[in-house]
Amino acid sequence: MAEEIAPHLHFQYADTGHQEETAIAGMWLFLATEVLFFGGLLLGWMVSRHWQQAGFDAGGRETVLWIGTTNLVVLITSSFVYSAGLGFIEADQPRRLVQCCAVTIGLGTIFLALKLYEWHIDLSEHLFPAGPFKLHGSEADGARLFWSFYFVATGLHALHLTVGLGVLCWVIREARKGAYSAAWHTPVEVVGLYWSFVDIVWIVLYPMIYLVGRGT
């Protein structure tokens, strides 16, 4: 009997509400680990910049501002769209959820495409920190360090975003099978938390990559 009412209920939980809250708690804790991961990188970045400020900022001025800014807008929009999707499933409209997810995936893909294009520009301008490098002289070392952090940070972010895209595809698949309803849609919430996190990481990276060097 119980299994028909709540097919998703796992045997160690008292009820679906209990299970749902637990899943969300788990995702928040996972995001805490991600904060430490990216946080460690950013702290190292800030410390390194402290010792080589002129070179770092010279490197920062070589970033492609229009792509970074476009990507910022794209990603924030995608979070907004996904939240709308969550609102739709809370109102028992799985079809709308699927549409919102599809738009989110589309925007995420645009982000990745622009990112790949940006990397292509960076590489063709000899901004990869190893080998022949675009900047010379006293600023070269600091600039190389900046670009090292740039590739590590944007690479890690793109990886997290790609994983997010895969998970979004899974949400669409499950939604189309009718797995979600107003009564139960925990995975949609949990995925939303993750996607918002990917967005927030970019919001933090954006000024560090594109604005700091141009501020002086």
Place this chain on the structure above:
Amino acid sequence: MLGLPEASANAAQADLLIGGLVAVSAAALALVFGLMLYYVIRYRHDSPVDRGKIAERTFGFEMAWTTGTLLIFFGLFIWGAVIYVQLYRPPSDTLKVYIVAKQWMWKVEHAGGQREIDTLHVPVNKPIELVMTSQDVIHDFFVPAFRLKRDVLPGQYETLWFRPDEIGTYHLFCSQLCGAGHAAMIGSVVVMSDPAYASWLAQNGASGTLAQQGQELFIRYGCSGCHGGHGTVRAPSLIGLYGSPVPLSDGSTVVADDRYIRDSILQPEQQIVASYAPMMPSFKGVIGEDDLLRLVAYIESLGAEKQP
């Protein structure tokens, strides 16, 4: 203790501290082992001893041993810190020796130009200051007899000072893993009486002191073109620079020590002197560590009093 010589003032202080730590540890161990042994015997399960009343309230005990532990630990911290701070405050009349570490040897350069490998000769009862850098990876200059060590870093100077007070020859070890030859990077520190040291210096004389060699390099690398004499509009004078405060373009002030001079040669754009344009070229990759320390020695020899 245990046969290891106490060959410097710091060694004696460190041994006292370590001895104190041993005493505290022995007391703590006696207490813990003693009580444990006593309890497991007296209160073993088939012992007929009357257990009486068990203490219901434990807070008093907790406060007591927590406070006691904290106080003892705080005392040990202070003791250790006080000695440690001295290691960062060399006296003003130190005899400076430059150390360049590389895989897997210690290159030692005395101010008078004498050079040695894996051995450091010093006079007894004089404060010695080592200015150390590495040409490759992190090493560590460790002399157990002085109870001293400091990591030797690539890309910057680290200083270590000591005052040997016992004549003898002591182990020098590298104590930071640096590759296959790490265990072989061993040398000795030879502490000599003044006359013995003076004669060693004379016998191992080189062509000029470090400062004199540095002067030649100063000209050869073109430094004198801008920094010669009393300086020019392009570059500040170096006479009297060493040890003086230097106002920088961002409003802060630094003291011109070895580290500042070395960094100014390799990364001049990091700290620009106030009212000067950032036009000094970098000599990174051009001047090696051996030549760098000669230039530093030369600039130091230009005096510590600012001339008007």
Place this chain on the structure above:
Amino acid sequence: MSQTATVNERAAPAHERPSYLFDGVTLKSWLLTTDHKRIAVLYMISITIFFFIGGSAAALIRYNLIVPEGMIPSAETYNRLFTMHGVIMVWFFLVPSIPVTIGNFVLPLMIGARDLAFPKINLLSWYLFILGGAVALYALFVGGADTGWTFYAPYSTNYAQGNVVLLVTGIFISGFSSIATGLNFIVSIHRLRAPGMTWYRMPIFLWSLYSTSVIYVLATPVLAITLLLVAFERVFHVGVFDPRIGGDPILFQHMFWFYSHPAVYIMILPGLGVVSEVIPVFARKELFGYKFIAWSSVAIAVIGFFVWGHHMFVSGQSLYASIVFSLLSYFVAVPSAIKVFNWLGTLHKGYIRFDAPMLYALGFIGLFVMGGLTGLFLAALAADVDLHDTYFVIAHFHYIMVGGMVSAYFAALHFWWPKMSGRMYPEMIARAAALLMFVGFNLTFFPQFILGYLGMPRRYHSYPPEFQVLNVLSSAGASILAAAYLMPLVYLVWSLLYGERAPANPWNAKGLEWETPSPPFTANFAITPVVTDGRYNYPKPETSEAHG
């Protein structure tokens, strides 16, 4: 104790259900299990294998050090051996150890739950552990690395020959396993406790597991990013730790130790929790100062995040930073002292038995106190200047990790063995092994304190002849220790086949896990238990039940 029925009650009564060991006998049922008890067993087999691999490296290290010039001809090989020893023992034995074996097994039982919050993530954590271990073992098999387990830059990034990138990749992967386990434990303790089980009614062991899990979750990501940067720097020949382009090798040390210091608390906190569980049972007396012991675990975890710089007193870090780190390092030692005093308070006026778990626990107290006291030496700034990077440090951490942690692991193993396997181990042989371990351990590591004071640096393939006698003593002790470790391997496996069948509660202990059969059936509890009283109320000695 009142009972509450839940929606998930199964049809068959408890005594007719198969134990978790036989609930499915195919390999697939084991490799795709989500039962926390089976996952614990899978982990136990895995870390035992890693322990003996790391132990073989240790045996070779001690063999090399019998003669001053080194028995092994190549210093490079020796350096790779101690790197292998450190990496395997730290990441593939000590960091997982008690939590993934004992913790996975007993945590749900102790809180009255049927499994952890995320059983599939639990299985995933084992697979990640195996994957990381396989990559690391492969790296070692094809020659390893010679950087030491600490991978200091710029040696590891720019100079070391060997398979550094492959090795750090294996460690990186295993980090996800830690994070998954920690996450599961934290969420389970918060969310799945049985009705009536308040935080202060939880078994004390769970406070330790909780604190350990917080460190797993918050510290491991920093290791991940640090190792990633090392790999990046090594592969592309450019990076943030390279002084040749203005990078900072000390930044590496800060990032590395920010994880690796809390990591040592990951390694010891579960052991401290086990001892707090075992002592009351075998002293037949309530744990003295439960709340203080509980919060001391939390304090160790929290303060432990702020002391990493005590590994860097001679690194070139600022004087003021060193002073702060030294002070905080003394603070972090206080909660451990509190635990020791409380354990002694528990023994006082108890009815003490000397079963093997208790022998290991008592041995733990002695060896842990010695290790902890020598930590005070290293926290004292001026003493550390002398003792850093010498054998004194090696002795210090082996007293805590091996003397302490491995003893606690054996205490836990013997204590919960009847529950996990349904068999009793042979008691007298177990006691003999415990005593042999204590003797062999002290003989191996005590001489190293003296060696360190006399100046023998660590990671030395060869050494000046005056250090030989102490080295030989240490190596002799190591052979005794090796024998002592082999004994449990033999008799525990023997007991699986021939040991006496265990009752549900062989130690007459308190706690929900002892109210299940030995071994438990898969779902742990037929009906969700309701807890109405605190855990440790052994009958007061005045009453007739006193002698249990």
